[in-house]
Amino acid sequence: MSLRQNETTPTEYSEYFTSKILPGGHTHEYTVFSAQPIMTIVDVLVFMIISFVVWMDKTAYWIWILAFGWIWLKLRNVKQESLLVMRDIGVQVKTTYWSGRTESRFINRLKIENVVINEGITLWQIKPYIAILLKDQDKMLIVFENLLPPLHPALLTTYRGTRQLLFSTPDTP
Numbered sequence: 001m002s003l004r005q006n007e008t009t010p011t012e013y014s015e016y017f018t019s020k021i022l023p024g025g026h027t028h029e030y031t032v033f034s035a036q037p038i039m040t041i042v043d044v045l046v047f048m049i050i051s052f053v054v055w056m057d058k059t060a061y062w063i064w065i066l067a068f069g070w071i072w073l074k075l076r077n078v079k080q081e082s083l084l085v086m087r088d089i090g091v092q093v094k095t096t097y098w099s100g101r102t103e104s105r106f107i108n109r110l111k112i113e114n115v116v117i118n119e120g121i122t123l124w125q126i127k128p129y130i131a132i133l134l135k136d137q138d139k140m141l142i143v144f145e146n147l148l149p150p151l152h153p154a155l156l157t158t159y160r161g162t163r164q165l166l167f168s169t170p171d172t173p
Helices: 041-056 062-075 151-167
Strands: 017-021 027-033 078-086 090-097 102-108 112-121 126-134 140-143
Touching (some): 041 062, 126 151
């Protein structure tokens, strides 16, 4: 299944995964969103309890340090990860955090040896992931490393589109 220009993934998956073909058709963007909101009901309750304790005991300002530490940890969680694949140029892997900070890494097409779907095995589970194998390097780059989306549709759609753009030969008339 190939996606036409401006076509996206089915709506039932659009809450956590989108696939876009950008104008010209030579660039695809795959984005995985975190299913976790930045603040949960537990976070709100903890903040209310901290506020009540400080209000009751005016000398308990040290507890605000815990509250700001809690918020700082929440802002370090990953909000979304994306893979931008450009035909004959390479790929850009981007991670966006809840604080707004982003980290991007570009990999030139000439340095990419292969793109594979692999499985990580832990004591409790088996998680599939996409890895980019780089030439002359022992380590591979894991795509969507923090959010680890499910195999279908996110990883399969990303894998097929990435391989099609990076490793297909251009049509000759």
